[in-house]
Amino acid sequence: MSRIKKIDKLTDSRYLNMYQLQASDRLGGDVKYFVASRAKRTEELQINTRSWKPDGVIIYSLYGEERDKVLLVRQYRYSIDEYIYEFPAGLVDEGETYRQAAVREVKEETGLTLHPLMVDEMYEKPYFTTIGMTDECCATVYGYSEGEISSRWLEDTEDIEVVLADKEEVKRILKEEKVAIMCAYMLMHFLQDEEPFGFLQPPG
CATH class of the missing domain: 3.90.79.10 (Nucleoside Triphosphate Pyrophosphohydrolase)
Incomplete structure (x- = not known):
């Protein structure tokens, strides 16, 4: 089963930031994935909030x-x-x-x-x-x-x-x-x- 194991914030900008995800794929293999987000903090990512609040x-x-x-x-x-x-x-x-x-x-x-x-x-x-x-x-x-x-x-x-x-x-x-x-x-x-x-x- 695919899952996120770790999140690293790579930038600190006002409107858009880049995050690197350490994850596993559905077969258990290691995955690195990059996500751009309006979130200013890791805690505000959709991954963590599961919210429907529009950006x-x-x-x-x-x-x-x-x-x-x-x-x-x-x-x-x-x-x-x-x-x-x-x-x-x-x-x-x-x-x-x-x-x-x-x-x-x-x-x-x-x-x-x-x-x-x-x-x-x-x-x-x-x-x-x-x-x-x-x-x-x-x-x-x-x-x-x-x-x-x-x-x-x-x-x-x-x-x-x-x-x-x-x-x-x-x-x-x-x-x-x-x-x-x-x-x-x-x-x-x-x-x-x-x-x-x-x-x-x-x-x-």
Whole structure:
């Protein structure tokens, strides 16, 4: 049976740290595995907490009177030295709920005001992002945005262009641009669903 035997913290950074796991595989062999985590201390790793507390939040928001545009950001990412299309997103601050974080992040990244929807827990509970390399998990908040686009709340390290994309632009983006995978799946919903957020109806 696979199990963790020892955890060593390798870095001490504010937003992301690397941990080395000493483990055994299902046949009893020795394994060394590296995990990137938002946890600042070993005790805060998902391995130890087994919690569903989200590290971050992703926001899928529609915009416009007809709610026929989706709110995207085209953001420079150092990891690929390139711009990529994503949903507004960010970390949940201490003392915040993920819905509060969603409202704050949309304001900071776009200048717009987000009105979150209340949906069944199964649609917005935290899910893991890239489990092969990190224990990070994020909640998803759905809603409608309004107001005027502004960059006044952007941090110096954030290089972001706000994009309000209709279906034709979404088709182009999916065909021609670099897109974060979670965003891409939701954009496919945006293209195909006749009723905005129709997929959020609880089953049966």
